[in-house]
Amino acid sequence: MDILGISFLAGVLVLAYILVNKLRGTSAVSLFQFMRRLRSGAKFRDINVSELEKMLRNREKNSLLIDLREVDVFEKDHIADAISLPFDDFMHEILVNETYGKDEAIILICDHGLKSKVAADILVVWQTRIDGYRKIWHPCVKRMCSNASKKI
Known part of the structure; x- marks a missing residue:
């Protein structure tokens, strides 16, 4: 396993720890269930601007355009029509409430790609159709961003 693989695995374990602590006392999700869902083997692709x-x-x-970044970052700058749903809240909606339909096309964006992946x-575990993947929020996308007044 290379450095990138080890870094990714460490990131996943940290996110799992955060999620488990956030959901402590919620019987709907166990760490075992969460990790099993992460090992889905989904394939991803980067997309350009x-x-x-x-x-x-x-x-x-x-279709949904979901911005997984924290609310304060989203409020500073975001793509028009994006829905702010920070990663922890997104995970709660998917793992506990299961609120997204399997027929909804979803474009995921975040800071660096890990949360989106x-x-x-x-989502792939739930066989949801994915239209967007990692590393979408790139500096060159800034020209498409809204500052609450601009639209794409």
Whole structure:
């Protein structure tokens, strides 16, 4: 296992620890269930800015653009029509409430790709259709961002 693989595994374990502590006392999720869902073997692909723009132009009515970053970061700058759902809240919705339908197309964005990958792994377990993946929030996407007044 290379350094990147070890770093990713360490990140997943830290996120699992945070999630378990957040959900402590909630019987709907165990660490075993969470880790089993993470090992789904989902395949991911990076997309570039033009692919993201095309996805956003052609979005279906039942698609969601979910920004997994913290609320304060989202409020500073975000893509128009994105839904702010910080990673921990997203995990709670998926693992406990199971609120997203399997037919919804979902575009996930975050700071560096790790949260999007873990969230996509979870969604793939539920066989949800994934339209967006990791590393979408890149400095070159800034031209598409809204500051609450701009639209894509």
